Amino acid sequence: NAGVTQTPKFRILKIGQSMTLQCTQDMNHNYMYWYRQDPGMGLKLIYYSVGAGITDKGEVPNGYNVSRSTTEDFPLRLELAAPSQTSVYFCASSYSALVGETQYFGPGTRLLVL
Amino acid sequence: GDSVTQMEGPVTLSEEAFLTINCTYTATGYPSLFWYVQYPGEGLQLLLKATKADDKGSNKGFEATYRKETTSFHLEKGSVQVSDSAVYFCALSDVPSGGSNYKLTFGKGTLLTVNP
Numbered sequence: 001n002a003g004v005t006q007t008p009k010f011r012i013l014k015i016g017q018s019m020t021l022q023c024t025q026d027m028n029h030n031y032m033y034w035y036r037q038d039p040g041m042g043l044k045l046i047y048y049s050v051g052a053g054i055t056d057k058g059e060v061p062n063g064y065n066v067s068r069s070t071t072e073d074f075p076l077r078l079e080l081a082a083p084s085q086t087s088v089y090f091c092a093s094s095y096s097a098l099v100g101e102t103q104y105f106g107p108g109t110r111l112l113v114l
Numbered sequence: 115g116d117s118v119t120q121m122e123g124p125v126t127l128s129e130e131a132f133l134t135i136n137c138t139y140t141a142t143g144y145p146s147l148f149w150y151v152q153y154p155g156e157g158l159q160l161l162l163k164a165t166k167a168d169d170k171g172s173n174k175g176f177e178a179t180y181r182k183e184t185t186s187f188h189l190e191k192g193s194v195q196v197s198d199s200a201v202y203f204c205a206l207s208d209v210p211s212g213g214s215n216y217k218l219t220f221g222k223g224t225l226l227t228v229n230p
Contacts, residue, residue: 004157033217042118042203042220043158058217090157099207100146100165103218105157 002026004106006091012112013081021076021109023091031094032074033103034058034066036087043090049074050097081113116141120204120221127194127228135189135224137178137204145206147171147180147187148218152201161189161202194228201225 035043045058049068162171167182
């Protein structure tokens with residue numbers, strides 16, 4: 001049981017390039033989330049999904065896209081990378097969306113846009 | 115909207131010292147409260163949580179009590195170890211008008227360094 005896995009661990013992008021951050025969970029969780037963590041700040045929600053085929057925007061969705069074709073995978077797409085997207089990205093999943101439910105986090109992807 | 119305010123870091127302690135990291139919150143509903151820990155180079159892990167007033171969450175020697183009257187959830191440990199060095203995040207989840215919750219609201223995190 002690997003939990004939540006993310007690839008790559010680290011990536012450097014040039015301005016305007018695109019990339020996909022991969023996220024996979026093996027806990028059969030319906031709910032999945034993407035957060036970004038900026039230095040000295042808490043995590044901010046980018047997008048979330050309540051099940052395969054269903055996604056919705058979080059607090060900071062601009063510049064990102066997501067898809068959810070399977071229960072296990074929830075990739076995050078950056079189409080035109082900008083320096084403001086330099087951050088650490090965390091994927092998370094949970095069994096439900098009830099108040100009090102624990103979210104399980106992946107190890108993160110560190111992205112540097114130059 | 116919901117918010118979490120936690121003690122500014124960094125916090126540096128000697129091994130076996132007492133730890134307190136303050137956390138207060140504002141919420142529109144009746145939130146659940148969490149402490150997550152992030153060890154160097156890793157993702158966040160749940161440390162403990164409490165889902166109703168006066169509940170005490172505990173794990174690995176850490177404790178926090180949900181105080182509704184003071185809107186607080188302070189993290190404490192009686193004797194810290196070098197291995198407790200990490201970033202600690204206070205967070206809450208709340209029920210919006212739709213009846214379900216889809217996100218955690220995080221504080222900014224507090225870096226704890228414990229020296230031998």
